[in-house]
Amino acid sequence: MPDAPPAPDGILLVDKPQGITSHTAVSRARRALGTRKVGHAGTLDPMATGLLILGVGPSTRLLTHMVGLDKTYTATIALGAATSTDDAEGDVTSTADASHLSGDDLAAPMARLTGDIEQVPSSVSAIKVDGERAYARVRAGEQVELRARPVTVARFEALAFRPGPLAEVDVVVDCSSGTYIRALARDLGAALGVGGHLTALRRTRIGPFDVEGAPIADALPEQGASALLLTPAEAASRILPVARLDDERAANLASGRRTVALEGEAGIVAAVHGDRLVGIARIDGRRMLPVTNFPTGAAAEAAR
Template sequence: MTSGLVIVDKPADWTSHDVVGKLRRLARTRRVGHAGTLDPMATGVLVVGVDKATRLLGHLALTEKGYDGTIRLGQSTNTDDAEGEITATAPAAGVGDAALQSGISALTGVIQQVPPQVSAIKVNGERAYKMARKGEEVELKPRPVTIHDFSVLEIRRHDDLIDVDVSITCSSGTYIRALARDLGAMLGTGGHLTALRRTRVGPYDLGMARTIDQLSEELRILPMADAVAAAFPRREVSADDARKVMHGGKLPAAGLGPGPVGVFAPDGTLLALVEEQGNAAKPLAVFVP
């Protein structure tokens, strides 16, 4: 079995775990995982690792992500999206375009975001969503996230509700549902997310993604070397340095930045991911025996 990434266009109503289960059957291996969970309601790019590529996933999960979504102003739900029950309503008809844009501007840049009550964050060892389902009030701490771009694509007004189609580019760990909730709170109307499509995870976008049906016909796996070269800076080393890296040794730093760097042998074989710390490049994961 080829080790590598499968870029899936996740269908609605599938959990990320459902996709992993399907890929395990298609790839005929248990060694399958995903980078960055998508809620069942959401569709779009889900990066799945097969075999040795599962060791890339933790590093890929930290990259920038892109989303298209629809925020409904005028209603709040207990999950901050359309999967939940409506908990409050307030007419949004009086919210003008300028006020809406002002709210969006306030939620752009580095912000402190409180994750949704129904989320996979752990509180004292238990998932927040499990506590919320038991009716417990979960106190989640705000955390810094970066919203690089928050653009309005279209505004549709229906009596007391406003649907706002948006495009968002953000850091890892951002909850788009929480942006919908916070925009609604800022405007005094309440808000929740009614549609979400992830368009990009790092360098992997919808143009590379395949539906479950397409993958069932032909399982396309992006080889490890291509996957790493697309996502991280590339460093080619001599045969002597290749031997060092293969045995877990450090290399001199090459000034390629703070994140992971892909190290390749003279013949183009992917050897490892390294991270530069001070004057040394230390292996994060070695891929050759």
């Protein structure tokens, strides 16, 4: 009887289309890869499109090190109406004629929303309030007021402006993890005195990972989907400095033991033996300490 193929292991980049949930995208990846062990490094709302990072098999352990990466979005903001959800899916709560606005009027308020700012998340965010998601409380009819949180918006720029009673502006945003683009749309509209909400959102980048070339999440091939995976070593080396291990250091780290750190190795590193990821490690002086282990393949052999 031929040997069973190895279980899939790696990082899958997919492009989520509009109208499906991130959970649906995960389910389709599970079906295409033939495994239940698929997780994500952050979701997108159903109305949003763009990059999802999925961890498959043992590489789900890498997701912890990816959730805090900075991100890039393109979006369209409607100026002249505020909504209950700060996006097009909510009820309109106020309107104002935005015909007097021009593209030049956007520069100052957008600049004030750039940099290290305090942002009040949308009330329909997934933030937990007394153990329950804020959006669930809002849907149950509760009034939810969330506290402002520090975020960093490195870039908030207008790409195109379309004037009118309900004006539209296309924007690009580079921001820290935890930034709500809906909240930027809301706050820009409020600063201009006309209200604003998000009508389109696309995530194009997470850290060093780009949506360009990523397969559409609902069109993953039934055969050969594993070939789309980034190997654990490749994915980890994109987000962390790499420490190259010899057999002895690999055996120690794969067994959960500390090992010697070499000169020049510092901070949190991807510990690699050959072409395999042994684990994520922390350098403490001359010691390398395991943070997250991947004792599989060649690394496991080295540990025996």
